[in-house]
Amino acid sequence: MNFDASAFVSALPKLLAAGRVSLAIALTAMVLAIIGGLLLTVLRALKWSPLSAVIAALRSVIFGVPLLVLIFVAYYVLPAVGLNLAPEVAGVLAIATSSAFFVSEIFRGGLTAIPAGQVEAAAALGLGAAAIWGRVVLPQVLRVSVPALVNEFTILVKATALLSAITVTDVMRTTQQIYAVNYRPFETLLAAALLYVSVNLLASRAGAFVERRVALAAR
């Protein structure tokens, strides 16, 4: 087996440039997923049966259908019902929607870390529902959820590679474009894999740092 190191090295600059696209998509999707996840969590906490039933049904479908299929739905089905989106927008929408449900599950776990007494104390001090959510519960839920959210982010970074299937020029599609020309798929894909793994390991390290900074005081 001959390994063409020059093909590997020469692919890196182009891949790094495309990496900015992938990273921007992952970050946008993450921010939207956290907002969506917070919203879903508060809506689920209302315990209004019809709403909970709708959310549970959506969650079941989202957890049961491959992300690639959800991406195809956003890209091919939405235009058929009159909503034309750029591939990047459709992709971010699909990834963020799916991730919001996973993030809501993360927050559900985070809620169990909050002592009941805090909510009672907040209510006793006269705080309304909005203040209890916004000032007592959610900030702490976000803090205890950092490790799981970092893990979710690495999942999103990997998910961006699927957008190559709907013509988004991310790292994966750029990789395919490079090896279509240099006929060195193995070396080029290895460079791409290296890039994804580095970004995710870096994110995990950064996450561990943030986790230490924002950890709730040990009780």
Added chain:
Amino acid sequence: MTMASDVMALVQHSDLLASGLLVPAGTSLLGIAAGFLLAVPLALMKLAPRPLLRGPATALVEVLRNAPFVVLLVLVHFGAPRLLWRLAPWESGVVALGLFAAAYFAEVLRGAFLSVPRGQFEAARALGLRGWQALVTVVAPQMVAAVAPPGRVVAIMLIKESAVLSIIAVPELTHAALRIQAETFDTVGVFAALATLYWLLTLAVSALAGRLEAATWVRRRTATRSSALAARYLTLDWNSDGD
């Protein structure tokens, strides 16, 4: 585009979808089996005290878990002829799914091993069992309960990842759907059917795995919150105890 034509188009191509449905089921099954077998030595290496054994296993697991599956898949597909021999697309799919699964199963197995108290292994050794005997007859049976729940999650994940095999033209469900869509232009119907089929497949597998799990797993009920006021904020949906 009427509802009736949608249904007709799907009925006409139901054979394609049905045979497509077998591929994610089949490749995932093979991938899960291969991955589980490969995960055993990987997990043992990761647990080994010697860095010479632990290092390569850890590196392999980290790479497999942090690279997108589609990259691994295409890498296997193009790399196999260079390393070994040319693979058919579905063979590449099984190998890539197996490697991917192995990394996740290795972590599951490692966690399950660590959940068994160390004294169990030491007591078995003290009673005269050899290392591997203690592992197989004493530790492994106790690991089953800890392996089942995350194992189910990994299995569902693999079925969903198998949709990615369509990218290297494995004739599986997503690939069949894309072909039907290109032929009939019935976008809404085809993708609705596709999503429904995957949904039903994962629900079925999840239910099946859930029954296996129930046989091994004693559900630990979380303490019900004593405060109704706190429960208004700290629990979700209509049931106050989570799922």
